[in-house]
Amino acid sequence: MAWTLDPSHGELLLTTGVTGPASAMGHRLTIAMTAWRATVNWSGDAPSAVELTVDVDSLEVLRGDGGVKGLTGVEKGLARSNALKSLDVKRYPHIRFSTEDVSAVDGGYRLAGTLEIHGRSRPRSVDLHVEDLGQTWLMTCDASVSHAEFGVKPYSLMMGAMKVADEVAVSFRAEHAKD
Template sequence: MELTEGRLEIRTGVAGAASRAGHRLTLRVERWSATVELDGDEPVAVQFHADLTSLKVQSGSGGVTPLTPVDKQVIARNAAKTLEASSYPQVVFRGEVQPGYLVAGELTIHGVSKPLRAGIDVADGRARASIPVLQSDFGIKPYSLMLGQLRVADEVIVDLDVAVPADLI
């Protein structure tokens, strides 16, 4: 069963001595897909694909000045470069659904695969998860400026919010 309605966002923090000058960003992945495999009416497996070439800056808080539309375009390009999205455009998760709305499987980012276990909150026809991911675990060096005095924090939070058919809840 294909799940098509929802959103996938990545929240970043800032680090470094000049972190007060940086923006905490919310990036939206515009192209993604999620599939749930069923055994009867029970979800047993999930597969998720995200296209990193579709990143868009939704918002930014903090920083010295508000983000302009041009800033958002520059940030999206820098994110694509940092993630090497032209070489590694897909993020993929494949896993099994376990009792208690847990998923366990393998997350592949930047050509590196790591095990992932995450809890899913299911309520009001939605499945939601907030999953911390360390960029360095996947061979990604977080974006930095000013010789590292201002940089994106290593940990990012991946937020997923997907509409779920009533028969799956």
Template sequence: MSTVWRFGDSDGTLQVLTGVDGVAARMGHRLTITIKTWHAEVSWDGDQPSAFTLRADVNSLAIDDGEGGVTPLSAPERVLARSNALKTLGANRFPEIRFDANTVEPTEAGFRLTGTLQIHGRRRDHCLDVAVTDSGDFWELSTSSAVRQSDFGIKPFSMMMGSLRVADTVTVTFTATRPKDS
């Protein structure tokens, strides 16, 4: 029997955690960026997942937090950081980030998803280890993955002639819950 589990932004979070680099890195903020609009599907063959898809709306990103820096991240700086992120990602030309996994293998903690990640119009093979936890009435899914922006043709945002820049490698985190009775 084939089944599909559907998840959306009301079921969990999709975030990008940035770092800072360069000789002036101490001046920059490490950002927590939340993608507010996304949806995912897990296809099942019997009692085993067989495929996973995720679609994220780049234009829905929001700057939720900024750690470090000389001063706390202000509201105007959040607006500027969001604008810079949208330009860097080319959101007008590439409004969607996609991950399609056609190979799903069981692991000790959950499943390994192997497929294609598409960002900024470029596709790369990508592998994710998703932890699945039994939380009584819910299943909890979580993963964290490093993504190098330059692998997708993205030049990380920089300022002050490159002495302060977003680190090339960002961390993408995903968490979701699903009631067992659905």
């Protein structure tokens, strides 16, 4: 048996920080990845493999917190363009996470596998919390990813006085009907 999850089941959000001497001028962005697909393979009553593929070009800037003034629609578009350039979307159109091991932990599962971003693969483990909501299962996960670990140069302004922080927070939330 296999489950397929996509944005109709939930959301995949990224939150960036700002660093540098002029960081108070910058925005902490909340970004949605609007095109992704996860496949969960089952062995009996337990998940045995998970694969997630994200279309980098689906990046959508939802909002910017902080900064001198609010983030306009034009500025959201510019932030999206800068992020896609940093991620080199034409050369690396997908982000992938695939498991080699799924093990039960208190409150869910530990997914151990490989994360591929910007053409670089690194081992990664994340804990997926699973909650029984009656008719559905709620799955949530929070993690962080380092730009530097994957060779991504964060966007910067003013000769580096303000730049996107190295760590990006990743939040996943999805619901799946019980079979």
